[in-house]
Amino acid sequence: MAEKKHEDRLQRIIEIERELGEIQDVDVLLERILTETRKIVNADAGSIYVVEGDKLKIKCGHNDTFLKELAPGEKLPYTSFSFPINEKQICGYVALSGKPLNIKDCYRISESKPYKFNKNTDITTDYRTKSMYTIPLKMANGNLLGILQIINAKDENGKIITFDQDAEMLIAHFASSAVQALQHAYLTANMVKRMLKMAEFRxxxxxxxxxxxxxxxxxxxxxxxxxxxxxxxxxxxxxxxxxxxxxxxxxxxxxxxxxxxxxxxxxxxxxxxxxxxxxxxxxxxxxxxxxxxxxxxxxxxxxxxxxxxxxxxxxxxxxxxxxxxxxxxxxxxxxxxxxxxxxxxxxxxxxxxxxxxxxxxxxxxxxxxxxxxxxxxxxxxxxxxxxxxxxxxxxxxxxxxxxxxxxxxxxxxxx
Amino acid sequence: MAEKKHEDRLQRIIEIERELGEIQDVDVLLERILTETRKIVNADAGSIYVVEGDKLKIKCGHNDTFLKELAPGEKLPYTSFSFPINEKQICGYVALSGKPLNIKDCYRISESKPYKFNKNTDITTDYRTKSMYTIPLKMANGNLLGILQIINAKDENGKIITFDQDAEMLIAHFASSAVQALQHAYLTANMVKRMLKMAEFRxxxxxxxxxxxxxxxxxxxxxxxxxxxxxxxxxxxxxxxxxxxxxxxxxxxxxxxxxxxxxxxxxxxxxxxxxxxxxxxxxxxxxxxxxxxxxxxxxxxxxxxxxxxxxxxxxxxxxxxxxxxxxxxxxxxxxxxxxxxxxxxxxxxxxxxxxxxxxxxxxxxxxxxxxxxxxxxxxxxxxxxxxxxxxxxxxxxxxxxxxxxxxxxxxxxxx
Missing domain, CATH: 1.10.3210.10 (Hypothetical protein af1432)
Structure with a gap:
């Protein structure tokens, strides 16, 4: 049974990977990557940040708990902010270390770690961030494109659980082909930008x-x-x-x-x-x-x-x-x-x-x-x-x- | 031993597939696809044809036997021709059927087949085309991009052999990711074309x-x-x-x-x-x-x-x-x-x-x-x-x- 479930997830991942490869726009692709990653491991929330110079900029943020409170068809507020890459923050730490980070409970991070979880958003929105898996989106040559972070994996009854080894493996596999799709989308975005610059010259x-x-x-x-x-x-x-x-x-x-x-x-x-x-x-x-x-x-x-x-x-x-x-x-x-x-x-x-x-x-x-x-x-x-x-x-x-x-x-x- | 060889080939294919995904120019990519496909199965010769309207146009042709007769650094003549898609020719037949075709000996094709091998080139160049594997390069949506044809697989002693099941499997795997790379390269080529058209308007x-x-x-x-x-x-x-x-x-x-x-x-x-x-x-x-x-x-x-x-x-x-x-x-x-x-x-x-x-x-x-x-x-x-x-x-x-x-x-x- 567990094996069947695993097989089904793998099959779905392969199908989605093909679909990702056909998406041309970077923003549309990032949205889709976040949606599909969350689906794979049944995570309640998540975000993607991209590297812009020495900063990380948020590109999309999802939260099913908040979404359920909205009227059908409504979306969460459009967010746009960026922050310097810094090992004191979880995303910054992952960006600098270049390695995935699996946190069982964001409220119980050991004091000895360089990074801390910032509870401010949880407090203002009345949310409880617990399990968190943060993974760097790195190209084959080692260049960092961004950070993928997913939050609060849920079991079949909706109970928050830890991201297990199986989840880690699936996400790593998925992220590597998401990065390939992203590289192509960036190339396309670059070409589009050059075309528009030609028009702007005139x-x-x-x-x-x-x-x-x-x-x-x-x-x-x-x-x-x-x-x-x-x-x-x-x-x-x-x-x-x-x-x-x-x-x-x-x-x-x-x-x-x-x-x-x-x-x-x-x-x-x-x-x-x-x-x-x-x-x-x-x-x-x-x-x-x-x-x-x-x-x-x-x-x-x-x-x-x-x-x-x-x-x-x-x-x-x-x-x-x-x-x-x-x-x-x-x-x-x-x-x-x-x-x-x-x-x-x-x-x-x-x-x-x-x-x-x-x-x-x-x-x-x-x-x-x-x-x-x-x-x-x-x-x-x-x-x-x-x-x-x-x-x-x-x-x-x-x-x-x-x-x-x-x-x-x-x-x-x-x- | 045979298993080890198979493993090595698979590993090489995966590495090359990643490299193909990074090639941006269609012509450069086609050359590379042909080179690498031939290497995988140690084939002496081969060609790639692309679909242009209702015709097939040759994009690259390789032949190691001819190449050995040239001075180092020289290439075979630059070829450019196209022909209507037609089931009487092997490439046309594969284009229309959409299925790979494995021919053991091009000089012994059964009379009952709709296609024939054209010996003219062999005669003028003193070559003997024997085993031939021809595969359609098809996108996920079924659209045909072109035809990949490789000729005269060789064993370790250089003796011409048939393309076996193992070769068929490896080529099919490789071709499917080659098609993905090609789709991206065509997208890039399309953008480049639009940029140049903007300049040509002026x-x-x-x-x-x-x-x-x-x-x-x-x-x-x-x-x-x-x-x-x-x-x-x-x-x-x-x-x-x-x-x-x-x-x-x-x-x-x-x-x-x-x-x-x-x-x-x-x-x-x-x-x-x-x-x-x-x-x-x-x-x-x-x-x-x-x-x-x-x-x-x-x-x-x-x-x-x-x-x-x-x-x-x-x-x-x-x-x-x-x-x-x-x-x-x-x-x-x-x-x-x-x-x-x-x-x-x-x-x-x-x-x-x-x-x-x-x-x-x-x-x-x-x-x-x-x-x-x-x-x-x-x-x-x-x-x-x-x-x-x-x-x-x-x-x-x-x-x-x-x-x-x-x-x-x-x-x-x-x-």
């Missing part, structure tokens, strides 16, 4: 914080929309991974717009110039032509249609267009029928809300920043006209996390 | 065939240079993988140059415009800032220094420069000391030769194509002045393969 409005915010907002909106619509888990996994990256490419087509036009401030465009600017949607879509993956397809959808309107109103563009009708060289967007409602791909409907909200709530060269409340109100006022009302509903349902993301990625000060 | 001279040629020439030059210099195998593996991709980014910095200047034909530049154009080297290097990998570092070297001269002559640029002295916004390359000799990174010295050779031997908007012989002569005439003489020597030693690459990637006809 249009300095397309800054790193703006793009990170739009991408993170989009993921939050999608997660809530998918909950509201009972989307199956496998589809959610696939969609959110592609959306997280595709959202970043929404304005990448600006790379093909003449800098004479790009450098003008928006309200002073002539009609012709405005029409050329609209071409950034088609140029962006052309960039992913011919599409070779689901990511390419979604990147095209987002780039092409994030300025189309839910009600098909005349200010939306480029409308119902075939890419073959557009030449990057001429840059002229042809006159088209409007595209509206669900004919606009979901990904583009989501990014439309995320992009406009972010533009409103931040300073641009041609406008001051709106207050975050005014920006939320503006989005709501345009629900059903400019924006898909179900997307706006999901957006408003995750308002708290949107605010936290905004604070986690502030604009850099102007020089 | 400067139509930076076409796909030009970039593929420069990158493939660079690999050939490096391989020969590394042979001439007795570079250890592990370093060669790492270097050629990075160089193959980094070479493609040599002019990617043009994305940051104003289109007013880019669209002018070269000889008509004013001094100021020419100076701004020179900034593409620094912009390219900035794109990979801060470097996160060996690929980033090499991409910076190539972008920054592929116009510096071996003799430090005044027409080389940007010279001894610190990236912090260059602002993408201003675009002015500061006045610097010249950089010369081995202070110019090897990668940049190689790409310098590859890039100039390709520009000379092809038509540009401001000049006609030179004959390939004139282009080779021009490179030789500038050995020791513009170019590193040892790089030019290696280049001339692989002249035949350079010519074949040129034919494999012709310029597209102008519209």
């Amino acid at each position: 249009d300095p409005k397309e800054t790193y914080p703006h793009i990170e915010r739009v991408s993170s907002y989009s993921l939050e909106i999608y997660d809530r929309w998918a909950f509201n619509h009972n989307i199956p888990e496998a589809e959610i996994h696939r969609y959110r991974d592609n959306l997280k990256i595709a959202a970043k490419f929404h304005d990448v087509g600006k790379v093909g717009i003449s800098d004479v036009i790009l450098k003008k401030a928006f309200p002073r465009f002539t009609d012709e110039e405005r029409n050329i600017m609209k071409g950034h949607t088609c140029i962006g879509a052309q960039l992913f032509e011919p599409p070779e993956s689901l990511l390419d397809i979604m990147s095209q959808e987002v780039a092409l249609h994030h300025h189309d309107r839910w009600d098909g109103g005349a200010s939306g563009y480029p409308g119902r267009i075939s890419l073959s009708d557009f030449s990057v060289k001429d840059g002229i967007v042809p006159i088209t029928e409007p595209l509206s409602g669900k004919d606009i791909p979901l990904s583009a409907r989501i990014v439309a809300v995320a992009d406009v909200f972010d533009a409103l709530s931040h300073k641009r060269c041609y406008k001051e920043a709106w207050t975050i409340e005014d920006a939320f109100t503006e989005i709501m006022n345009n629900s059903g006209t400019q924006f898909d009302p179900e997307v706006v509903l999901a957006f408003m349902q995750v308002k708290d996390r949107i605010c936290s993301i905004q604070m986690a990625f502030p604009d850099e000060p102007e020089d | 400067d139509p001279k930076e076409t796909y065939p030009h970039i593929e040629r420069v990158s493939s020439y660079s690999l050939e030059i490096y391989d020969r240079w590394a042979f001439n210099h007795n570079i250890p195998e592990a370093e060669i593996h790492r270097y050629r993988d990075n160089l193959k991709i980094a070479a493609k980014f040599h002019d990617v910095g043009k994305v940051g140059i104003s289109d007013v200047i880019l669209k002018k034909a070269f000889p008509r530049f004013t001094d100021e415009e020419r100076n701004i154009m020179k900034g593409h080297t620094c912009i390219g290097a900035q794109l990979f800032e801060p470097p996160e990998s060996l690929l980033d570092i090499m991409s910076q070297e190539v972008a920054l220094h592929h116009h510096d001269r071996w003799d430090g002559g005044a027409s080389g640029y940007p010279g001894r420069i610190s990236l912090s002295d260059f602002s993408v916004k201003d675009g002015i390359v500061p006045i610097t000391e010249p950089l010369s000799g081995k202070d110019i990174p090897l990668s940049a010295r190689i790409v310098a030769v590859a890039d100039v050779f390709d520009a000379l031997s092809h038509k540009r908007c401001y000049k006609e194509a030179w004959t390939i012989e004139d282009a080779f002569t021009e490179i030789m005439n500038n050995s020791g002045t513009q170019f590193d003489p040892e790089v030019v020597l290696a280049f001339m030693q692989v002249k035949d393969r350079i010519c074949s690459i040129q034919m494999a990637f012709p310029d597209e006809p102008e519209d």
Whole structure:
């Protein structure tokens, strides 16, 4: 019986390892690694920290006990903090020693150990951290990517137990292939970053914080929309991974717009110039032509249609267009029928809300920043006209996390 | 004893699988997959074909018997051909059936089989293809990436033997992780392609065939240079993988140059415009800032220094420069000391030769194509002045393969 259980877990691990290898986005992958590691050993809580310079930065935190207290579809607060690597903290100790650490009870750590458990969070949240297993995520060459920490393993009756040898072995096996998947995801993230930097060289409005915010907002909106619509888990996994990256490419087509036009401030465009600017949607879509993956397809959808309107109103563009009708060289967007409602791909409907909200709530060269409340109100006022009302509903349902993301990625000060 | 051998092979396979997972370039990876598969079962020859549309295209072909007849450091001719997928050919049959095929003797295939062995190559090259194992490279979702075919397994005395069950099992195991590595490499190749397309949107001279040629020439030059210099195998593996991709980014910095200047034909530049154009080297290097990998570092070297001269002559640029002295916004390359000799990174010295050779031997908007012989002569005439003489020597030693690459990637006809 115990052997059968062990076999089943191993089989599941192998299947999940294959799935991890196909995840492209680092954040989406880290979430999944934490979820699956916790499932393997039935752990109540956990976190992943990544190395950034000489600091550890939290990337995700789970806690089933807290989650049960929330309404269905709600998530724990979005957290963003980092701390210097230091052997007095458990994570820092594991980072420096490079070895896993299995603690039976965090409240009974021997005084002789260099590290201590910090009870502050337990006290403020009324939680009891007991068993804890902390493992370094190390590459084959020894470089440390981050720290995986799981807390409070449970037996079949929900009683907190210690992480046993079997759990240690399973987690070590799983972590090693999680690291391989992570290395690939970092490579992809690096390439994405270079592509976005190319666009930023041309249009300095397309800054790193703006793009990170739009991408993170989009993921939050999608997660809530998918909950509201009972989307199956496998589809959610696939969609959110592609959306997280595709959202970043929404304005990448600006790379093909003449800098004479790009450098003008928006309200002073002539009609012709405005029409050329609209071409950034088609140029962006052309960039992913011919599409070779689901990511390419979604990147095209987002780039092409994030300025189309839910009600098909005349200010939306480029409308119902075939890419073959557009030449990057001429840059002229042809006159088209409007595209509206669900004919606009979901990904583009989501990014439309995320992009406009972010533009409103931040300073641009041609406008001051709106207050975050005014920006939320503006989005709501345009629900059903400019924006898909179900997307706006999901957006408003995750308002708290949107605010936290905004604070986690502030604009850099102007020089 | 047999068990020990089996164990050793398995151990080696696991180690190689890890190494495969770190290779970024598709062509470099395919070469390595073929080499390692052949080693596992001691096969004399083999090929890999990839699916392109409804065709199979050869990507690499090995034959130890032919190789032994060449001078040390020489390679077999560069081959480039493709054929429609068709069950009458062995590869096509395996592609369509999706199952491995183990043939004991290619000259004794039963008449009842739909496929036949084509003896033409054997006849013209005086070779005897006997045992052959052909396996589809299929993704987890069933999509076919290509066909791996290995020929003439040998026993310890060099006698041709059949691929036995043990060999089948080892190859199947190896192929499945080779496919995973390939999927990642294709993802990377896709991203690289999109980055280059962004540059091509701005400067139509930076076409796909030009970039593929420069990158493939660079690999050939490096391989020969590394042979001439007795570079250890592990370093060669790492270097050629990075160089193959980094070479493609040599002019990617043009994305940051104003289109007013880019669209002018070269000889008509004013001094100021020419100076701004020179900034593409620094912009390219900035794109990979801060470097996160060996690929980033090499991409910076190539972008920054592929116009510096071996003799430090005044027409080389940007010279001894610190990236912090260059602002993408201003675009002015500061006045610097010249950089010369081995202070110019090897990668940049190689790409310098590859890039100039390709520009000379092809038509540009401001000049006609030179004959390939004139282009080779021009490179030789500038050995020791513009170019590193040892790089030019290696280049001339692989002249035949350079010519074949040129034919494999012709310029597209102008519209």
